[in-house]
Amino acid sequence: MICPxxxxxxxxxxxxxxxxxxCKKIMKQEAEKVEIDKQKKFEEDGFHEGEYFHKSVSLNKQYEICxxxxxxxxxxNRMFAVLICHSPLLKSEKYIRLSWFKKSFYQHAGMIKIYDxxxxxxxxIVLEKIDKDFDDLWTFHGKFRKTRKKTKEQQEKETKLDIIKYRIIENKTCPKCQKKMDKMKSHYECQHCGEIVILEGYNQPIFNIAPSDLDLTFQGDFPIxxxxxxxxxxxxxxxxxxKALVVIYSKDNPNKKWLRFYWWTRDLQNILKYGQREMGEGTQMGWKTQKGVSSPNIYDKKLLKPLIDALKKSAKELNWDFDNK
Structure with missing residues (x-):
């Protein structure tokens, strides 16, 4: 492309x-023409049969069935799809897989799995927020958690979490079953339901937060x-x-931005045994990228709307009904 x-x-x-x-001018090229799928068995709602993906991309039936x-x-040389899959052993336990494939033979390039x-x-909801608060060049026009005025729902969620933290600190109350937990070296452990609460700096309790209790506001602190x-x-x-959706940029070129789906895990055994100082090399606060995730990136913001639509259709197929208003 030539600079005018x-x-x-x-x-x-x-x-x-x-x-x-x-001159550092930034321009967009006309969207690349997407190859028209010639498959005849194409359902009216946009779904392709699973066998099509097993034949067309590197999706191994030994590990999962689409x-x-x-x-x-x-x-x-590229394909991005939303798949409904299940384990070869557990057909009833289905999940949604966002899959990226590369090269002419569509080799695995990235994935995120959604189980609930x-x-x-x-x-x-987050994809809709990103679509609204970022422009086509991924420039952020929204507000961060600390500067955005909180809604009533966000205030209620924050109050709920504060109460849980207070009860843990003051009474060792289990956030899951509400019974008293036992104090260990660097964590609390509930002998009734098995719940564990980790203690980080200054005895701050860290515990599992239900997805429905997350405030879904923008932040910039991630183990990236x-x-x-x-x-x-x-x-x-x-x-x-x-798991988080984050717009990132290259250190070498701040103008190079894109959306990435992140999926981190950490080994709690080391944390429970040794405390916060022994959490593994090459990780941030013990977090490391989930194996197999690779590079689940979206470079073209125009893909967000069809992705949202595909996720809603997939949810309907799985009877995961929810009010997304």
Whole structure:
């Protein structure tokens, strides 16, 4: 792509977006024409049969079975799809898998798995927030958690969490069954229901938060390596698992931004045994990327709306009914 002002070749930032190395002007190229799917068995609601994906992409039936899926974007070297899958051993336990594939033979490039409807609901809400508060170049126009005026619902959620923390600190009350927990070296443990509460700096209790209790506001504090966060929102937070949608940028070029789905886990055994100082090398606060996630990136913001639509259709297929208003 040639810069109209300098008449020199522009450099690609992300797919479809270029920057002039001389005047730093940023321009978008016309969207790449998506290859028309020639498959005949294509349902009216946009779903392809699962066998189509097993034949077309690197999806191994030994590990998971795809029942059906919706293609969000497909080119000669890339495919992005929303799949409904289940384990080969447990057909009744279905989940949604966001899958990215690369190269001409559609090799695995990234994935995120969604196992319950409350997390899916959060993801849809967050995608809508990102679509609203970021422009086409992923420039943030929203507000962070500390500066945004809290809604009544957010205030109620915050109050609920404060009460849980207070009861843990004062009475060792289990956040799950409300019974008294036992104090260990670096955590509380409930002998009644098995719930565990970790104690971080100054005896601050860290416990599992239900997806419905997350306030879904923008923040910038994430355990991200290599890239820098612009803003993101947590959609699932457990002591050993964290999922978030974050717009990030390259340290070498702040103009190169895109959306990434993050899925972190941490080994609680080391934390419970040794405390916060022994949480593993190469991790931030013990968090490390879930194995197999790879690079679940969205570079073109125009994909958000069809993705949201596909997720809602998939939720309906799974009878994960929820009011997303």
């Amino acid at each position: 002002a300098c008449n020199i070749k522009m450099e690609p930032l992300v797919t479809g977006i270029y920057q002039c190395p001389q 029942e059906k899926g919706i293609i969000i974007q497909k080119t000669e 409807k409350e997390v899916l609901k959060n993801i849809i 390596n290599y890239y820098m966060p612009v803003a993101g929102i947590t959609v699932k937070w457990l002591m050993g698992e964290w």
